Amino acid sequence: MKKDILITEVKNVYIAVVKEYNEAYKVFDWNAYIINNKSVCLDMIIIVTKGYSKDKITTTFRKKIDALPAKSFAKIEMIQENVLSMNNVFNLSFFEDNKIYEKRFEFQKNTINESLLEKIPLMNLRGVLKS
Numbered sequence: 454m455k456k457d458i459l460i461t462e463v464k465n466v467y468i469a470v471v472k473e474y475n476e477a478y479k480v481f482d483w484n485a486y487i488i489n490n491k492s493v494c495l496d497m498i499i500i501v502t503k504g505y506s507k508d509k510i511t512t513t514f515r516k517k518i519d520a521l522p523a524k525s526f527a528k529i530e531m532i533q534e535n536v537l538s539m540n541n542v543f544n545l546s547f548f549e550d551n552k553i554y555e556k557r558f559e560f561q562k563n564t565i566n567e568s569l570l571e572k573i574p575l576m577n578l579r580g581v582l583k584s
Contacts, residue, residue, distance in 0.1 A: 463556040471580030498547040504539035558583040
């Protein structure tokens with residue numbers, strides 16, 4: 454049965470971690486986003502995230518997004534500073550044209566930092582991008 458399941462390669466969908474100013478608390482926060490740079494809507498998106506190192510692991514976080522329109526993005530979560538020194542994994546599953554897609558995005562420890570910021574597609578922000 455498992456051999457009959459076809460999981461297609463994910464293209465033009467990204468995870469970005471950006472540094473944004475938080476007006477409410479007057480500080481800069483690191484926030485993770487999913488970016489749909491496709492010309493079609495993504496449906497039933499499930500994102501499972503966690504951070505880990507040799508001796509620590511964070512709580513697993515799950516987020517569901519019913520639909521993400523074409524050429525748009527949505528916030529996943531805020532990432533605390535102390536988790537940036539860990540590996541951060543985002544497992545993504547979604548439907549596109551009634552086909553299931555899955556992809557694992559991993560930010561290695563200490564790769565989310567200001568020296569690696571780049572322009573993020575569709576967002577008027579700078580951050581660290583995984584494709």
